[in-house]
Amino acid sequence: DIQLTQSPSFLSASVGDRVTITCRASQGLGNYLAWYQQKPGKAPKLLIYLASTLQSGVPSRFSGSGSGTEFTLTISSLQPEDFAIYYCQQVNTYPRTFGQGTKVEIK
């Protein structure tokens, strides 16, 4: 199975901060990577697919980049509603796998 390692696992940030989360894959994925946001008690929500394509309805402060084995999710200016856990998922091979998650908390 392809392993995805997110860093950091936890970050503390303030409203307005620029935040970057990294996802590293154990083998090349091309651009077959997605990012999800999960808030407490809720299902995950798709933010980014194919590494850099913004899902419809997702604010433009979210962006994704990368290819191969290294990917990043960036929030350009953190808003109060962005405090959540973020997961990457590879959709290149089966079984699909997720990163362990990055929890973004208020500083």
Added chain:
Amino acid sequence: QVQLQESGPGLMKPSETLSLTCTLSGDSMRNYYWSWIRQPPGKGLEWIGYAHYSGISNYNPSLKSRLTLLVDRSKNQLSLNLRSVTAADTAIYYCARGGTYDSSGYSLDSWGPGTLVTVSS
């Protein structure tokens, strides 16, 4: 707008068979990869597998020997059957729509709210 809703037993005993249903509204079952994902309380996400409208399916090898996923086109429902459950199967179970390459790059673009299944003697 697609909506998904899971339903299941809530509490069950070890060695029983878990049966979950996911009802779809607002969309056709055609073309998509109807998927299941689970999340143990306080932990990360695990992909279980998918069933396609065409009848094809793909399962996580870690669960394959105990798992059956089906699509019922007449009822617009997905089903999950997991045999011989143990406490390790305790989790929130989500159904989700896996998109095509063009719609969402094979990502999971719509999710149900999830249903908690607890396995305890």
